[in-house]
Amino acid sequence: MEIFSMAQNHQNEIGRRIGYARVSTDKQTTEQQIAELRRAGCKKVFVDEGISATAKLRPALMQARETLKNGDIFVVWAIDRAFRSxxxxxxxxxxxxxxxxxxxxxxxxxxxxxxxGRKWFIDTASWAEYERAMISRRTKLKMADAKRRGVKLGRPHRLTPKVTYRAFKKINCGKESITSCAKKLSVSSITLTRAFKRLGLIIQR
Known part of the structure; x- marks a missing residue:
């Protein structure tokens, strides 16, 4: 993506350029944002990873704010990376x-x-908020439609009936504890216990 030339013209600035980058999920990466911020002259870049666009708490953003001093320039890759509204x-x-x-x-x-620039800042922030609201509305409408059609929403259960029955037999005959069995299945003890309850399985103590 092209970065406007004004980002490079900072030889006469008296303060520092402090960068900020954010991605919404752990599966995304901030590498491109950080690279562009460095190229724009940011010596220090604060990063929030796995922070959604609607999250109120953004630790790295707050740290960046505390760092900023008179004459500095706060730099982001795009305005929606920093603000939720x-x-x-x-x-x-x-x-x-x-x-x-x-x-x-x-x-x-x-x-x-x-x-x-100040006017464009407000206009762009407003447009970004509008886009998020429209995406949220479309998502809710699709989910409501799927629910009406009987489509199951959410992640599929990791514990299938077959896996659950197998775990139940091991625990019920004393070969394993709930804790050790849950650990092997990469779930919590509470999740495993709930899976038993869904299938009406009662462990004999």
Whole structure:
């Protein structure tokens, strides 16, 4: 993805460029974001991994905020990496602005050191929130439709009836404990006990 040239023109800046990257799941990677932030002059990059777009708590973002000082520029790959709502974005911008810190988004040509940049910041944050809301609505509608059609939602049970019966026999005859059996099946003891209950299996003590 092309990064706007303004991200490179920072020779005359007096402060530091502090970067922030985020991905929603552990299966995603922040490598591309970090690489672009480094290329844009960020010596330090704070990273939140496995933090969803709607999560209120973003530890690395808070750490980055505490690090920012007068003259610094807070840099993100895209505005939706940092904020979950338009209100959060505006509050954050007002907070760093009062400390003499600017905001820069690499992929959206947002630079809050100009009036136009501040307006574009708010417009983009609003649009990102709208897109998330629309995705959420479509997801809920699809789930409701699937439920009406009798489709089972959620992850399939790791403990199939066959696996559950086999575990039950070992525990019931004293060959294994619930704890050791659950560990071998990579589930918790509570999950295994619930699987027994679903099938009406009662362990004889």
């Amino acid at each position: 338009t209100l959060d974005a505006i509050i954050f911008l007002d907070s760093i602005d009062s400390d003499g810190v600017a905001f820069l988004s690499l992929t959206q040509n947002i630079d809050t050191r100009t009036p136009e």
